[in-house]
Amino acid sequence: GQQVMQIPQYQHVQEGEDFTTYCNSSTTLSNIQWYKQRPGGHPVFLIQLVKSGEVKKQKRLTFQFEEAKKNSSLHITATQTTDVGTYFCAGPGETSGSRLTFGEGTQLTVNP
């Protein structure tokens, strides 16, 4: 079945350093979504990418959806302590578009 994998599982950075998490799907995706979960909180939607090769920016966050629509990345420039949390990618299921398959997430800690 479809698998969505994320690396790394954990990332520790000093405040001000950059951070990147990578998402790889075993199948081509019609779209990919990214979510952020703060410690003790619930996942919150960040962005959806639909087009092949799409790049979207939200302030210090840059999201990419590569040409083959199987891989995606999230890059944070100059991390801040407010960026702490777990970042998940998710893609629609092969058999049911309304069923999202989530990656395992990348847990980011930022040392001040």
Added chain:
Amino acid sequence: DGGITQSPKYLFRKEGQNVTLSCEQNLNHDAMYWYRQDPGQGLRLIYYSQIVNDFQKGDIAEGYSVSREKKESFPLTVTSAQKNPTAFYLCASTFFSGNTIYFGEGSWLTVV
């Protein structure tokens, strides 16, 4: 306020007891989901429902049951057959087909 309401936020259960977690949404979403999250882990799909009176098993349905008698409501029962039920349970909802998923604030279940 529009959103997804989960209750209770914290629940303690004795071994051998069934418990029911409530999830209500007023977003007029069609599909609803239940995810389980263990500490430091990703999201695993328990059950989902795309329409009233219909639901499908997710990846870890054993020991759980659901109902979808109303569009707004999707309660989850954790039965005594679930061997390791201590976890964080997240309810979510969306319109059809790969759209953004909105999560409730979650319910923490602890077996004592």
